[in-house]
Amino acid sequence: MKKLTNFQNLMLINAVYFKFCLNAIGGVLGMSFLWQQNLIGAIIFGLPPIIIGTLVSKFYSPFDSNRVAKTFLGKIFLCYSQGAGLILYISSHLVIPLSFWFQSILGIFLGLLLLALGLIPSWKKYF
Numbered sequence: 001m002k003k004l005t006n007f008q009n010l011m012l013i014n015a016v017y018f019k020f021c022l023n024a025i026g027g028v029l030g031m032s033f034l035w036q037q038n039l040i041g042a043i044i045f046g047l048p049p050i051i052i053g054t055l056v057s058k059f060y061s062p063f064d065s066n067r068v069a070k071t072f073l074g075k076i077f078l079c080y081s082q083g084a085g086l087i088l089y090i091s092s093h094l095v096i097p098l099s100f101w102f103q104s105i106l107g108i109f110l111g112l113l114l115l116a117l118g119l120i121p122s123w124k125k126y127f
Contacts, residue, residue, distance in 0.1 A: 022053030
């Protein structure tokens, strides 16, 4: 595999399983509070697991981006690290929380669709 860019290394932190699990926990907690239109609760309970996961994965656990890049999750996050994949990834992260806030099931599915579509432009490159 060729040398990874700094941004690819940053995206690969999300593919560390510990961080990925804490992202999921923080996401579920945050989205449940957003569904209740409780922004303060979403920030207080949803953000800390995500931040802790990032800090532990980056500074307290051995992080080898080349090793992580070869895993299934690593390949997924590499797909999101450039071009249209990145735009769709970021778009989904705007659409999904807003859809929870406005309790729009259709919006949530649209956000998930954007997330899935973000894999397509780089799929062949990494898989």
